[in-house]
Amino acid sequence: MSGISPKLVANDAGVYAPNTLHVLRLRSASSLAADALAALWQTSLTQLSAEIEGHALGGGMLKLEPSEAEAVLLPYPEACVERLQSLAIQLDAAARNHTGAGRGS
Numbered sequence: 001m002s003g004i005s006p007k008l009v010a011n012d013a014g015v016y017a018p019n020t021l022h023v024l025r026l027r028s029a030s031s032l033a034a035d036a037l038a039a040l041w042q043t044s045l046t047q048l049s050a051e052i053e054g055h056a057l058g059g060g061m062l063k064l065e066p067s068e069a070e071a072v073l074l075p076y077p078e079a080c081v082e083r084l085q086s087l088a089i090q091l092d093a094a095a096r097n098h099t100g101a102g103r104g105s
Contacts, residue, residue, distance in 0.1 A: 006050050006064050008041035010034035010088075022066055032076075036084035039091050040074055049073040 011034070017023045026034060040046065049072045054064040064072070077084075 002062050003060060005047050006054070006062060006069075008038045010038045022064070022069060024069075033085065033088075035088035035092070037074075039084050039088040040076070042091060043075055046072060046074050 011017070011023075026032065026037065032040075050064060050069075051062065053068045053071045054062045055068070057063050
């Protein structure tokens with residue numbers, strides 16, 4: 001659930017997630033790293049697709065159930081997979097430096 005936009009984060013620390021979060025695991029044959037997948041989740045295509053697939057709750061909250069999240073479109077630019085790691089690092093730093101951004105702060 002999100003009041004701004006749903007997030008996908010890589011759990012590099014391997015911590016347990018509460019049952020209020022959906023957890024997904026990459027297949028071992030996946031050519032994408034978790035942080036690269038999280039970077040792709042922030043594209044305009046994916047954000048729009050999440051809005052279409054999810055359902056609205058009161059106050060403008062967007063909720064994605066697992067079956068809805070499974071239908072969200074995600075770009076896969078094979079030509080630049082190696083650059084996604086660098087992008088993921090930059091996006092993570094930007095998100096951490098702008099905590100609360102978009103909430104009127």
